[in-house]
Amino acid sequence: MQLEYFLLTAAALFCIGIYGLVTSRNVIRVLMSIELMLNAVNLNLMAFSNYLDPVGINGQVFAVFVISIAAAEAAVGLAIVLSIYRNRDTVDMEQFNLLKW
Amino acid sequence: MTLAEGVQLVTFGLLVAMTLGGALGVVLLDNIVYSAFLLGGVFTSMSGLYILLNAGFVAAAQVLVYVGAVSVLILFGIMLVNKEQAFVPMKRAWLGKAATGGVCVGLFALLAASTLNTPWAVSGQVPTGDMATAAIGIHFFTDYLLPFELASVLLLIALIGAIVLARREFIPDVAPGDPASEALQLPERPRELVSSVSASDPES
Numbered sequence: 411m412q413l414e415y416f417l418l419t420a421a422a423l424f425c426i427g428i429y430g431l432v433t434s435r436n437v438i439r440v441l442m443s444i445e446l447m448l449n450a451v452n453l454n455l456m457a458f459s460n461y462l463d464p465v466g467i468n469g470q471v472f473a474v475f476v477i478s479i480a481a482a483e484a485a486v487g488l489a490i491v492l493s494i495y496r497n498r499d500t501v502d503m504e505q506f507n508l509l510k511w
Numbered sequence: 512m513t514l515a516e517g518v519q520l521v522t523f524g525l526l527v528a529m530t531l532g533g534a535l536g537v538v539l540l541d542n543i544v545y546s547a548f549l550l551g552g553v554f555t556s557m558s559g560l561y562i563l564l565n566a567g568f569v570a571a572a573q574v575l576v577y578v579g580a581v582s583v584l585i586l587f588g589i590m591l592v593n594k595e596q597a598f599v600p601m602k603r604a605w606l607g608k609a610a611t612g613g614v615c616v617g618l619f620a621l622l623a624a625s626t627l628n629t630p631w632a633v634s635g636q637v638p639t640g641d642m643a644t645a646a647i648g649i650h651f652f653t654d655y656l657l658p659f660e661l662a663s664v665l666l667l668i669a670l671i672g673a674i675v676l677a678r679r680e681f682i683p684d685v686a687p688g689d690p691a692s693e694a695l696q697l698p699e700r701p702r703e704l705v706s707s708v709s710a711s712d713p714e715s
Binding site for chain 1: 587
């Protein structure tokens, strides 16, 4: 087992998340892609924590912080999605143009 | 982790296959409910990877927070906005998808190259293992105390903000003129659907 395996896995997961973030039409799928990217970052932090800093484990502390922030982000994101859905009656990203002039 | 090297490798391969396959399913499947359940599978296999990395506490937190809270929250979100909607195909959508795919593959190649070419200073010390929970607690209450408290405040803010944002807006039919009941209410106003203007439009 080597550090590089985990880093490559995290990189692949991050790229899949970016692809889903950019190409999805459904707004909830966009939120899911953001969660995938946060998980990739967490995997990176944990791999570095285990292989480069196995006694101090600062990376695990950061991963716990990222998990808590991600939970808050999911709650607020879904609330915003519900609010927009009530306003616009759609979940299509292409029709969310409220901030356009 | 006291498993043999081969067992670790096979477990790692299985978990990575589940993670990446599930992530591809999340992004590419048409039915969004399948995507949400696959997302739960991705989170679970990520916690397995954390256990391989000698981090039992974070693996448990991952299962509790992600599988238990975030996946369920997303499923609730899907069911609350459950709308059978055929998206209007965009012009030249394949061009955007191809460009995004190219960018993602390029980014992966870049990250992989930099990963494989960096001489990592891998530490030879024995990992903390099951004592990691105590070490995380010590970190939280000594050198990461301020971020810890800020995270708790942020969670409170997010809780209240999510409730305020997602609360259904309605016109309260309370008899006006009662200041005691009005003082307990947040100001709400009726709001017309923006899309009701274009209700005859078939695409909305």
